[in-house]
Amino acid sequence: MTALRTFEARAGWPALRERLATRLSESELQLLDEAVEFAVRWHGEQRRPAGEPYLEHLLEAVLVLVEGVGVTDVDVLRAAVLHDxxxxxxxxxxxxxxxxxxxxxxxxDWVTKAEPVEGQSREQVRAAYLERLRQAPEDALLVKLADRLSNVQRLDTHPRPEKRRSYYRETLRSVVPLAQGHPWFRQWYATWAESFAFLEDAS
Known part of the structure; x- marks a missing residue:
């Protein structure tokens, strides 16, 4: 089985910025500086389910796009920083x-779930959101695929076993099909699905 490539941004934005300097211009990096500062201000002390600072997730999405897919469009990268x-x-x-x-x-906007309206459950909102992504423009799909990659690349660290299983199945059902038009993401998600297939039968 092919080893699953994972992306980490634990060292923070200054270290990642230096790493990206070989692919992006200083002016583009300055635009990303502004997006990171904005995200830090709004997300504050938020943490991910496994306890890591929220910013790590946002920076992982950027890293996926630049080093995995080869994206250098600064608007797409800023959207990745700001996607949540x-x-x-x-x-x-x-x-x-x-x-x-x-x-x-x-x-x-494309990668933001709407708030439930009266009479609508959160499950219905989530289903509508995932369905809507099927009509998303290519750049929005890239952001979403990078976002989900960051979320699932270490799915076994999620503190709730039932969430691991449901998230695995949802990703196979609703996100993997979105990756089919993007060769790098298609291959990555295929390797990921195989790596975490044990969750399908976990009890």
Whole structure:
């Protein structure tokens, strides 16, 4: 079985910035500086389920796009940094657009789950969100695929076994099909699915 490639950003933004300097210009890095600063301010002390600082997840998504896929479009990379800021903080989409422009805001909008309306369950919202992604533009799909990669690459560290199983199955059902038009992501998710296949039968 092919070894699963994982992406880590534990060293923080300064170290990652230096690493990306071989692929991005200083002016592009400065645009990313602003996005990282904005994300840090809004996400604050938030942590991921396994306890790591939220920023690590955001930077992992950037690392996936640059070093895995070869993306250098700074708007796509800024959207990766900001992809959870509307969904998981008090920041509005208009604030994102006002600071980073309409292209970034549109990408963030595509990967943001809506709030439930009256009579709608969170499960229904999630299903509608995943269905809507099937119509997303290519750049938004890249952000989403990088986001989910970061979330599932160490799925066995999630503190809730039932969430590991449900997230594995949801990823196979709703996210892996989105990767089929992107060769690098298609191969990565195929290796990932094989690596975590034990979750399918876990009790």
């Amino acid at each position: 800021v509307v969904e998981d903080t008090g920041c509005s989409l208009s604030e994102v657009g006002g600071r980073f422009g309409p292209a970034v805001a549109e990408l963030v």
